[in-house]
Amino acid sequence: MQCMEPLQTNAPIQPRPLGCTIPLTPAQMSMWVGMLNSGARFSQLRAAATSVRILGPLDVSVFHGCIEALVLRHESLRTRVLVERGVPRQVVSDGYENQFEFVDISRASPTSNENEAASFAQSFIDADIDLSKGPLFEAKLIRLSAHEHVLVLGLDHMVGDGTSYAILSNEVWALYKKEMGHDALSLPALPVQFGDYAVWLQRTQGAWLEQCAAYWKERLSGIPPGCFTGLQASNGVKAPVREMLRFPLGNALTGMLREIAHKSRTLLSSVVLAVYVATLARWCNQEDVLVSFASHGRTGHAALAGMIGSLAHGIYLRVRVTGQHTFLDLILDVCFEIRNAIQHRDHGRVSQLISSSVADASYNWVSAAWASGEQKKGTTGQVGSMEAPLQLRPFPLQQRALRSEGGPKLLVAPCDNGDEIVVFVWHRADILEYSVVARFCLFFRHVASQLSQNPLSSLNSKGLSYEPLG
Template identity: 30%
Template sequence: LRDMVAGEVPIRTLFENPTIAKLSEALGSLLQETAGASIEPVSREGHLPLSFAQQRLWFLDRLMPDSALYNIPSAMRLHGYLDIEAWNKSLQVLIQRHESLRTTFSHVEGQAVQIIHPYQEQSLRVIDLRELPADECEAETQRLAGIEAATPFNLSEGPLFRTTLIRISDQEAVFLFNMHHIIFDGWSIGIFIKEMRALYEAFVHGKEPVLADLTLQYADYAVWQRKWMEEDVLTQQLAYWKEKLIDAEPLLALPTDRPRPAVQSHMGAMYTITLPAELLAKLNMLSREEGSTLFMTLLAAFQTLLYRYSGQEDILVGSPVAGRNWEETESLIGFFINTLVLRTEMSGEPTFRDLLARVKETALEAYAHQDLP
């Protein structure tokens, strides 16, 4: 739609015109005052700036050096015979293909810059545990994964990703890959796994891999974002968030089983639940009836829960957003995400449907102003 009308189409337009007929009418009357500037390749000569997202993490790394807080450790369990040479070759192609995997960060005259290094082979580390008994092997794999996850990265020296292949048996292996968040995000994990699989399958069968050419790299996006946000976009988005977050509660007073420490430790855990299929179907139905997404419906339920526990009527929830609003960025490994503050006023004893309408409006507004770091 952006390409067709040569400008921005607010996501609200899709919600308010949920059929092709209505959407066609809306687009026909949508007068674009400014066309969205497209992302173009830039010269690699001179200093390359960080994106706003990267600058956040650069600042935090300077504030808390030698921290593993922004590591993204992942693991794949591989079943069947593994051709280690083909797996390593696939990894090398990815390092060549995505500049983010060859980037480190420095500063020049007080300004942070990203440095893209020429490709050099980064050999796959292989650990062979096949001689160990099965239970010891699994325990050792978990131990090694834990050590890897907790080992910090040095942003200025790099590399900012590490890989380890643990051989458990002739028919099973675990592939650990760990990246610093400044070059990687959750979406990037999907790209990494998808391309590793495509490359490996090609090399194993003696074929040339076929991956679509990348017309842009992350640094091109970072330069574009800086220029784009210099214009009216920054003024408009900053004004929206200043108004939206005025007089916000600094803390959510939840009843907890221990006092809040003076210094945040970042020690936490994840609790996972599975909703029954019948409940999920009902939630989906309610979402459709109210013209909302399932995310909006679950967010309204979550904010209700926080309201019940805290008694506070002003509930703010931080939610990550992918930040890949341009088609050219969808296939890049890099750090695009932003965090949106979704603030809902719970006063007036609204029904759940009324509350969902508030949450939907809040979310749509936030999506329309999601570019401000």
């Protein structure tokens, strides 16, 4: 049943009528089109996974019950994608579909079971997923000993994003603590589900086009070619896959950026974004810079705060960087662009409205919790009572390079870990050589240092020398 009665963009998100067809959201449709363009049909590599080592006495039966409760709580964890008459749609299963697997390898020697656990976990995250059959969410628990387990959670990008992983992790341990008698608090009821959000987007599409389409068409008209357009890496990589490197800014430079954010009453994330814009302008020798700024998609709607789903999308920021700009001017312009973009919030619709609006460069300020496994391999969390705590530690796995037919060619994702800013950089390995990206990272740090030391100096200052791509 189609639920197409139009709504205004300020209409609240409410539960959809019973039997209502659930469309793909614009963000999901972009992923779907990218998957088909890459040559895949209805299956793909497991898009994302997270793994953790659990030290302490874990009750496996109780934990399994918590996973089942989460699957029943969130429709997105029991969603598949079916195609009818060439049109993909979301289908939600009525109940739990045995999405938990327990493997006991505790009889092996410590060295052997460590390797076997890594092998089991790696094969889990490397599995191909049929989007029409699912499940698109699964959990695997591997027992190394009575007091040591490895948990791997796999959540396809079609039904979840980075924030979804944080929600999933928080809720599963909240349920576990409650079931073990360590916490009397219950999880709050969810006002709406991801399918309700997808239907709401469809019903508000007409009003959004009327109110915001003209703004985005004007804002994104005449976009100059991206500075990575036409490049081809000579490293032999042909498939559109992403690779990642990381680099720290250091304590001193981080301190200067924090001080500028404090004095200008600006978020640190916006200050670092201004550095990224300045770096791109110099690196690409362009005054007109287009950046896709990642949004978790939940701001402005309280009903979305605790939702697991594919809500993340890019917000397009177009910033003109002239030689007369100072760093503080640029920060103000970036903040102005962010406010305007949020005012004309698109929930991922712009990329379908204007096909040429996909930016070469993207920016995503990530949380310390997300990056903890990459930055602090010894980070320890605690779950349960003080008498029998569970210690949570990262269990690093080798994520296969993700195929990425479309989207940005360079994604910069800074994170403030409390000590310093660490920058994660993903790049299209078939377009950008690793050595080029490494040089870009060094230039980013150089620009950040120069701007932080001279925030009132013109961007034409000699310290910001242009370094060509070649």
